[in-house]
Amino acid sequence: MKILEIDPWVKPYANDVELRMNRYQKLKEVLLKEKGKLYDFANGHHYFGFHRQKDGWIYREWAPAADALYLMGDFNHWDRYRHPLRKKENGIWEIYLSGNHVLHHSSRVKVHVVKEGQGKDRIPLYIRRVVQDKETHDFSGQIWNPEKPFQWTDKDFKVDLGQPPFIYEVHIGMAQEKEGIGTYREFEELVLPRIKEQGYNTIQMMAIMQHPYYASFGYHVSNYFAASSWFGNPEELKSLINKAHEMGITVLMDIVQSHAVKNVAEGINGFDGTVQQFFHDGSRGTHSAWDSKLFNYGKHEVIHFLLSSLKYWMEEFHFDGFRFDGVTSMIYHDHGLGTAFDHYEKYFSLNTDVEALNYLQLANELIKEVRPDAVSIAEDMSGMPGMCLPIHYGGIGFDYRLSMGMPDFWIKTLEKNDEDWDMNAMYHELSTSRPNEKRVGYVESHDQALVGDKTFIFRLADKEMYDSMGKGSQSIVIDRAIALHKMARLITISLGSEGYLTFMGNEFGHPEWIDFPREGNQWSFKYCRRQWSLAESPFLRYKDLNAFDKAMVSLMKEQDLMGETDLKCLTIDNEKKIIGYQKKGYLFLYNFHPEKSFEGLEIPTYQDRKYQVVLSTDEKRFDGDGHIDHQLVYKTVDLKNHPKDRGILVYLPSRTAMVLKAF
Structure with a gap:
């Protein structure tokens, strides 16, 4: 296990690493059986769900504890019992619908699931589109089978793994200046050119998987094979990604497999009538801080479901990889809440969830089988040793780790008087990493921009931003904010990180916080948008911050100055x-x-x-x-x-x- 040579501090825990690796190998043997690769295993989306046949449709579902399933929709006037599914082995249910036009493109469907005499209308697990009724506000599945599917033109696009990722983190809905929800098409036409011009070579898309509550920022996922209908339809998302590839931009998906929305009507929770179908039972199955459900990564069917989701997004939408949300929450039983990871024994203890680590190893191996040029990034604040080492070294297999300690460092620094800033601590925090670990550095992401927190520049300037960002304004507060905004970004991007990230608008000091429409703000979109015009006005200082960011990224990229080489x-x-x-x-x-x-x-x-x-x-x-x-x-x-x-x-x-x- 090369991890012991690369990071000698792991040696006292060699038995823990060996146990993890042995369990990983045995798990693969059990899952794959005669199948040689995970690529051939992770095909749930090709079997389950709705599939067009020569003279009809076949629909399959996995619901092991259910007593009966019935397909319903506008095709049968929402009759709950006219179309029963037949139960097969291993908890699989199936129905064949004869006739090419019994289901058509945009047909709405649900499945009525009965358990112990109680029936509930559910959205099919593998549905590829979910829409909301404008009058009732109920969600239902929708058959997506357009007569003219989108034609890809990006077959020659490949991620250059030798080039550092300069990541522009985006949310499609709030990427527009209008007070409303932006669309995939608007993003393709208006925002992609801006990202390209600014010099970023990668976009990281948030909130792509279907989520019923818009204000969740996409982190309470309900449907794992459906692209969010908040922003448009699947073909429009494909067009956006295809256009990004034509521009030479890598597209990563912010994927949420660390937890799921607890909603029963919209999500997968209790689909077959039991909590245990996907999630742990009791307190282990509920994240108290996130109010969501937690997957059982030791269950083979759950592994199959989640791995199939990864492959689906790469196959169907040509995503070039993933940023895995909430990795720290996955790999520790206490989810890392309140834990100070100040000693290696914190990484190798009874608190460590080996099943989750094994799942992440499987996920990373699958991703590389589907696309050898794909990229995977771990959002892990704990700094788990080996997170970004190859699996055959004893690692978890990610390409990069998001350096979550950096924005925390900047927040703590800004809380001090300027005279008390510690230069040694700054250099150490921004330059230190695990051996052979590649990091994505950043001053702030969407996390710091949300209501309840503050962006970097808002911590510096506060209310002065409303009156003193004009070119003719005189304000020592704004002068300080602008100077430190530039300096913090330059030292963060250049002091050793192999990748860099900004959240859209933060590069030019976008004012105010992000406040999604909710009852508390009268469902307003005023603070849930990006005011790009601020960065374009010759009369405002935002334009100059934007120009600095562009010049900084250009220097670091064109002169190949990322990473720790020769530092x-x-x-x-x-x-x-x-x-x-x-x-x-x-x-x-x-x-x-x-x-x-x-x-x-x-x-x-x-x-x-x-x-x-x-x-x-x-x-x-x-x-x-x-x-x-x-x-x-x-x-x-x-x-x-x-x-x-x-x-x-x-x-x-x-x-x-x-x-x-x-x-």
Whole structure:
């Protein structure tokens, strides 16, 4: 197990890793039997659900504890008992409907499930579209079989795994400036070009799986094979993804397999009349903080259902991979709530859910079988060792881990006085990772933008944003906010992370929080949209923040400066609030001091080179003062305070960062 060589701190827990790997291998043997690959196993969507035949339709369902199932819909005037399903082996039910037109495209359907004399109308488990009645507000399944299916043109698109992901996290519904729900088509036409222009090469789509409550941000999933109808129909989602691929943009899905909505009428909870069909019983099956149901990852049928969902989204919609939500919640029995993961024994204990870890290993192996160029990202705040190591090393198999500690660090830092910011802690937090682990760094995501929290710039500027973001405004609060907004992003993207993420609008300091329409705000969409016009107005300072973000991403991408390769710390001065480091011939220098600018600041470079500034947060085009001379050539000299070293002398203004290139 190579994990023991890569991370020696794991060695005392070698037996735990070996147990996990043995269980994984045995689980695969049981699941696959004569099938050689998970690719051939994860085909529930090809068998269950509705499938067109030569002269009719066949519908299959898995409901092991049910006593009877009846198909109903507009095709039989919603008669609950006219079309019974026949029970077969292993809890499988089936009905064949003769006639090509008995079900047609857009037909609405449900299945009436009877258990111990009690019947409930349910949405089929493998349904591919769910719609809401405008009058009754009830949800029902819908047959999706268009006469002219979408024609893909992206067959030549491949994810370049050698290129770092610059991720633009998006929510289709709130991506529009209008006060309403945006659509797949609007996003394709209006937002995709903006993402491309900004330089991001990957989008991470939230809320794609069907969810009954719009304000859940898509995290209370009800239907695991249905694209959200809040934003349009499946063909329109396919068109969006196809267009992204034509632009060279990778498309990841924010997939939710950590929990499910507890709703019975809309979701999968209690489908066959029992909680145990998909979820654990009792307290283990309920997430108290999320008010949702928790999957039983030790049950083979549940594994089959969830793996089939992964394959379906990749096959049917050409998703290039996934960001797995709530991994920490999955892999610990206490869901990581209130646990400080400050020792390796916290990762290898009775609190660790080995069944969930084994499921994630299966998921990652399947993803690579379907698409060797696919990408998987773990949202894990615990830092589980081996999360991003290959499975055959003893790892879990993810490509990247979302560095959730980074936004937490920035929040805690902003709670301190500027004079008390710790430069050593900043460098450590932003540069440290598990051995061989690839990280996606970020200052903030959608989490920090929600009501109850604050975006980075809103923590800095607060109410001043409403009156002082005009170009002619004078505000020391806004000046500080804009300066630190740029500096935080530059040091976060450049200090070792192999990937980078922003949530749409945060790159230009989008004001206010995200407040989904709800009873408490009179179902208003005023704060559930993106005001792109702010970043386009020549009279507002948002435009300059947007320009800096574009220049920053361009530099990091075009000069291949992501990751820890060749990263060398040059100076950290906690009193002066100075940080300096070198990467691939580029110097990154920061002065976080709230007041002091430094003339003739010594920066050891340990080599004789010439340097010139290529990017500065102080440039006037980025709403800076323009105090840094980009034409000046810095030559290495002997340093007074570092007698044995050579370096350069620079002028570094207060709250300013700059990048110099060696030549």
